Amino acid sequence: MSPVSKLDEQAALVMPDRGRAALNALVTGLACIAAALLVHFVVGSMVGPFVTRIMLDAGVMIILAVSLNIVNGFTGQFSIGHAGFMAVGAYVAAGITYYSSLALFGSYQAQTGLISVGSLIFAASALVGGLAAAGAGWVVGLPSLRLRGDYLAIVTLGFGEIVRVLLQQSNPQLFSWDETRAASLKELVPPPLGGAQGFQSIPTYTSLFWVALFVAITLVFCFRLKRSSEGRAMLSIREDEIAAQAMGVNITNLKVRAFMFASFFAGVGGALYAHQLGTALRPTDAGFARSFEILIAVVLGGLGSISGAALAAVLLTVASALMIELGPWRMVLYALALILIMIFRPGGLFGVKEAWEVFGGLWRRKAVAR
Amino acid sequence: MSRPILDIEKIAIAFGGLKAVQDFTLRLPTGGLYGLIGPNGAGKTTVFNLLTGVYTPQAGTIAVDGTRVEGTRPHEIAAQGLSRTFQNIRLFGLLSVVDNVMLGCHVRGRHGLAGTILHSPRHVAQERAMRRRAMELLSLFDLASAAGEQAKNLSYGDQRRVEICRALATEPKVLLLDEPAAGMNPQEKKELQALIRSLRDRFGVSILLIEHDMGVVMDICERITVLDYGETIAEGTPTEIQRNPKVIEAYLGTEAA
Structure with missing residues (x-):
């Protein structure tokens, strides 16, 4: 008889208590909310509008970069159409909050207060936007994830462009509920999302609380995914597809899943982006330039590293905000910085590891040297 | 005789005009430790790739513990209980x-x-x-x-x-080892032989291995199949194989050549 037991038998021996697991999940959820409240009320009260704005942008960028990392970092695919999924989420969520605000409150003005009917509609619309983006991810991913490398990149690039063009074809925005009710079918299909003029006057519900909350949820999701059996299977695809398959990993299924997870969070990030003060959504938001920004954050942080992607997202947002006065020179400096980083750290800041693994390793090595 | 744990019946594959493997048949009994040898390019690794679903056989059948697996995807074959190692470590x-x-x-x-x-x-x-x-x-x-x-x-x-x-x-029910001793020194090879034998006893796994090192193969395999240019040229116990003139010819060439 074999001395090594089967997985099932062994799992039965180490089953944790149900109540404890429930408590654990509850504590994690509350911790996310507490962190978001802390950021909103404590940090938010200490900083001015300029810094707040940077924090909001950075938060959205974290969500986008960390989610793209699931596809490009974990499974090793190469998607450059992330902004397309972000735009799907942004427009869907904005459409819901804008027109429901007109219908319910008679105005597109956001309701005040952290928790109001309007802000709950906003939170729900962000999830719906995420789901819509995930659906788009499924549609794009299923046929195209059999492709590899450059081919997949072209398909995802094409997807972003398709979204952009479709959004341009949407109907002009309607500015009151009466107008909306009186609208003919032709004005409602394709949906009145503003077309090339852009979609404006979106209720400004995005606050530090919601951004911090969704950042926390995204991070918990990604860390737990990476450290799970599913996550290891995704990383194994990136390392060696043939070996992964031979060990029983259903690579097509996992690639599509990774794509859907990434799209979902891109959609949520898009929703948060759309409801910021002064945002007018434009079809070009789905375009290549934005996708590229997100991609840079992931590569800079180190493909596969969640903390790397998050840190790079913050660095890039802050850097571009600080360099805003430099005008066009900003892009030159930006590109130069990237080139230097790719020369000196081609694997990104942290490679596939997390920040603490990198610094923990350094610390240990020094201790050994002593 | 009880049902073989791995039953390969006349599988074949050709790449263009090249018949990489033809009519390959092998029955590995439960607890068996069999070997697959042949000169470079004989099609040994291709056989493993056919078994694990990397390639789909153009003819023939493969059954793992009575379940037909030919034509299914690699991860499904792994789930059926067929696992492998790779020649060029992956x-x-x-x-x-x-x-x-x-x-x-x-x-x-x-x-x-x-x-x-x-x-x-x-x-x-x-x-x-x-x-x-x-x-x-x-x-x-x-x-x-x-x-x-x-x-x-x-x-x-x-x-x-x-x-x-x-x-x-x-x-796994069946373990395929593709040149496990490659690149090992004599001491490591000795340890490996003991290890492979112990796998069968400890894990109840049946083993089919490809190996170039004749010492290792002859020592641990119960039966050996010899491939040359995709065809099976001999099958038998190590002693039979060592005496088989066709095998000697495939490895050393004929005197006339």
Whole structure:
């Protein structure tokens, strides 16, 4: 008889208590909310509008970069159409909050207060936007994830462009509920999302609380995914597809899943982006330039590293905000910085590891040297 | 005779005009330790690739423990209980050694998104069990101390053994070893032979191995199949194979040539 037991038998021996697991999940959820409240009320009260704005942008960028990392970092695919999924989420969520605000409150003005009917509609619309983006991810991913490398990149690039063009074809925005009710079918299909003029006057519900909350949820999701059996299977695809398959990993299924997870969070990030003060959504938001920004954050942080992607997202947002006065020179400096980083750290800041693994390793090595 | 654990019946594949493998038949009984040899380019690894679903056979049937698997996808074949190692080691280099072996457990686990993200009791238990099993396996191979190391940093011999660990973690019925002794020194080879024999006893796994080192093959295999240019030219016990004139010819060439 074999001395090594089967997985099932062994799992039965180490089953944790149900109540404890429930408590654990509850504590994690509350911790996310507490962190978001802390950021909103404590940090938010200490900083001015300029810094707040940077924090909001950075938060959205974290969500986008960390989610793209699931596809490009974990499974090793190469998607450059992330902004397309972000735009799907942004427009869907904005459409819901804008027109429901007109219908319910008679105005597109956001309701005040952290928790109001309007802000709950906003939170729900962000999830719906995420789901819509995930659906788009499924549609794009299923046929195209059999492709590899450059081919997949072209398909995802094409997807972003398709979204952009479709959004341009949407109907002009309607500015009151009466107008909306009186609208003919032709004005409602394709949906009145503003077309090339852009979609404006979106209720400004995005606050530090919601951004911090969704950042926390995204991070918990990604860390737990990476450290799970599913996550290891995704990383194994990136390392060696043939070996992964031979060990029983259903690579097509996992690639599509990774794509859907990434799209979902891109959609949520898009929703948060759309409801910021002064945002007018434009079809070009789905375009290549934005996708590229997100991609840079992931590569800079180190493909596969969640903390790397998050840190790079913050660095890039802050850097571009600080360099805003430099005008066009900003892009030159930006590109130069990237080139230097790719020369000196081609694997990104942290490679596939997390920040603490990198610094923990350094610390240990020094201790050994002593 | 009871049903063979691996029943290969006349499988064949051609790449364009090249008949890489023709009419390959082999019956591996439960608990068997068989060998597959042949000169370079004889089609040995192609046979493994056909068995594991990397290629789909153009003719013939393959059954693992009575279940037909030809034409199904590689991960489904792995789930049926066929696992392998690779000639040119294919570990997940950037992952830790223990993660590599835990990945082998993946196919036996059950995975749900909610459980994974919310850390359901079943998910937590499964992760713990995977880690334990992986460490058990690594300890058996004296690799426990390297568990946290990135797989690419291990020595060649150790990487080969990690690959065997990973394959065993899938709970296979049949284990295919593709040149396990390649690149090992005589001492390591000796240890490997003992190890391969012990696998069968400890894990109840049946083994088919490809090997170039005749010493190793002749010593541990009960029966040997010899391939040359995709065709089976001999089959028998090590002593029969050693005396077979066709085999000698394939390896050494005829005197006239």
